[in-house]
Amino acid sequence: MIRLHFSNILTEEIGENGISLLEIENEAKKSISLLSKKPYKELEFLDLPFQDISKIKDFGKKAKDYEYFIILGIGGSALGPKVLLEALSPFNNLRKEKKVFIYDNVDPATFKYIIEIIDLKKTLINVISKSGSTAETLASFLIFWKMIRDKKLDVKEHFIFTTDPEKGNLRLIANEYEIPCLEIPKNVVGRYSVLTAVGLLLAEAIGVKSEEILEGARAISERAFNENLSENPMAYLASCLYLMDRLKNRKVLVFLPYSDRLRTLSEWFCQLWAESLGKEGKGTTPYPSIGTTDQHSQLQLWMEGPEDKVILFVTVENHGFQEEIPEEFHNIEGLRYLGGHTLEELINTEQLATEMALRKSKKPNMKIVLPKINAYYIGQIFQFLQVVTSMAGLLYGVNPFNQPGVELGKRLTYGALGKRGFETEGQEVKNYLKKKGFIV
């Protein structure tokens, strides 16, 4: 089971920058009680570990037959699959026969390079969009659609859609052309969707067992409502992060895993936290970091910059690889101390030293410990962080499942591209482009 260390956020350890255990536990109890009322239907993500995955597994079997697997998706439709790929099949495209590309932007260069590498005849394209109207995803879908048809290939054999069970453009097209479909349940929103077909099909395609991911997540779902605080680390973490903002005005949350395989977990978490809580002037800025690398990049700022951060370490107890540092150059003092240790010892020691340095300097920090990196614990950390984020949203009193702030930009994009019904926005863009502005 994932564990949470939170001593270094307490007053007795870091003085006036800290908070008291009593404050934390009061807020933690409140977060559990708020969650127990199930105030949003979107909390259905808690039930995902108990879903029937037989259809996903069937599609996964089919996906195994293709040499190239491409995901077209962005935001919640891309970040979860990215984590699974990088955590559970690192260096996949250099080590494995099946190459996977997650195209989560509309960069024309990236598109061209991917096309250069793949062979369309051997490619399965998984288009992921809950609404079926995500501009970026549909734009690249349209290009692939035409390419597949131009090559006289069967669209039914080269596309799988992952989308809403009933509605949207992808559903319309699927019905007309008999494209195989997987569902994102109606009440599950994008950034909480990694435990649906969104993440699980990719997992199966690269040979990871979905059921193990879900088993890990289940252990968390079963504890989310547990009022016995010692069984509910999620409530502690939500409460600590909330209080660090509200009582101590610490508005930057550094998410800091010490493992290359968890690098994209930072990106996934940062979407989850930012979009769920950043509203009504509330929320904090989640910062995607990586250790030990960022000790040589960001640590200076954390130690001596503005007092506005909380550091959340994520460590891995057993990396599954040892790799001993040999005892060479015994005459050179600056090298001798390294010999005989392993890389695992070194990465974990550096984490510990950084944690201690922050504590000595009275900087609040906490630590999530993963026993190892495998499907089970990746499932656990996903659900763990989804529960923590929901709880934090309830403490802040915001709806952790909407994102009203992105609409304006979308409307202006529609206007600029000439979508019907957005003529006013189109005019606004034209006027803006006419302005000279200050340019140097």
Added chain:
Amino acid sequence: MIRLHFSNILTEEIGENGISLLEIENEAKKSISLLSKKPYKELEFLDLPFQDISKIKDFGKKAKDYEYFIILGIGGSALGPKVLLEALSPFNNLRKEKKVFIYDNVDPATFKYIIEIIDLKKTLINVISKSGSTAETLASFLIFWKMIRDKKLDVKEHFIFTTDPEKGNLRLIANEYEIPCLEIPKNVVGRYSVLTAVGLLLAEAIGVKSEEILEGARAISERAFNENLSENPMAYLASCLYLMDRLKNRKVLVFLPYSDRLRTLSEWFCQLWAESLGKEGKGTTPYPSIGTTDQHSQLQLWMEGPEDKVILFVTVENHGFQEEIPEEFHNIEGLRYLGGHTLEELINTEQLATEMALRKSKKPNMKIVLPKINAYYIGQIFQFLQVVTSMAGLLYGVNPFNQPGVELGKRLTYGALGKRGFETEGQEVKNYLKKKGFIV
């Protein structure tokens, strides 16, 4: 030439969240005058575009003969090369014969995977450490050193060191074993070193001409001291970012390129900015972002979260690839508007729409425009941002070239690993590990 748009930071555009042109220009003049005094010898990075690169080019020729090129380095010794690789040779390891790995962590899993992929006999290893005592870099160096010797390969043929001209462990070893060496000039510090052999050898190894990178950088060096503000966008940018912090308390600087090829430029800039300015309680937190992707991740927080951010767009006028979106599914309104546009249009339109949405919501934002992505403009943006960061440091009144805050963590690491002279720290670590702490 790189251009800077800064209208959307002015009071007339965004009201009370903005600042006045007068304030900006006063501060900009001050930054030029401070820089002109050359108060730090480390400003020598401004002279790098004029260096003699014949030795680097010779070594680059040699590097071309190897199938695998590995960089061992961390922080400033890794991030610059990463930018060059990803910007100028995207998907390098899937598309090119020569595979490049930049090992910038001590993750034992990553190490194992790289070893699995490469063939040591065909591998050139570039060890980069200015001081020659970076623990992470030396640890992986020791492992590779033993592997090369165990295979009875000639260390002279498989290692190149990039290090201090005179001092340090790498220099000692180079002298003893006749390892070829490139220099990092004495007065150039890690995070300002991309235009030395640190970045340029990698460039040559992948077939990029160093002289083009330096030519771009030269255009910036030549303008850095220019008191004619209309010729000095660096002074404007430094001044705007400084004032947004000091006058408006905006402590998060989102660095937001709209191009996958500039993704690691965000990481490089974030090290430069954080380590240079984050001291004496000053500085702001640079946030590594990427468009359009983060419109589906962070935009909600920027639009409706706390009022603590400045957004700095980086756009590319000509991506060099078109890729037209076909006009398919004419009966579906939600798809029709996309047809006939190109991916380049879409990515640049989304940037524009996001900029307009932020402006309408009175959020300060600015834009750096790159004409295209090539060696010349990558050289330019490196030097541009290095000058901006130095100027900001001078305005803050901090030394932008040191990093005293990382020492404590290093000492504790030495102590934990048993390095001679760090026995007190070693005891401290032992005591810390004995404490029970709050764990749930």
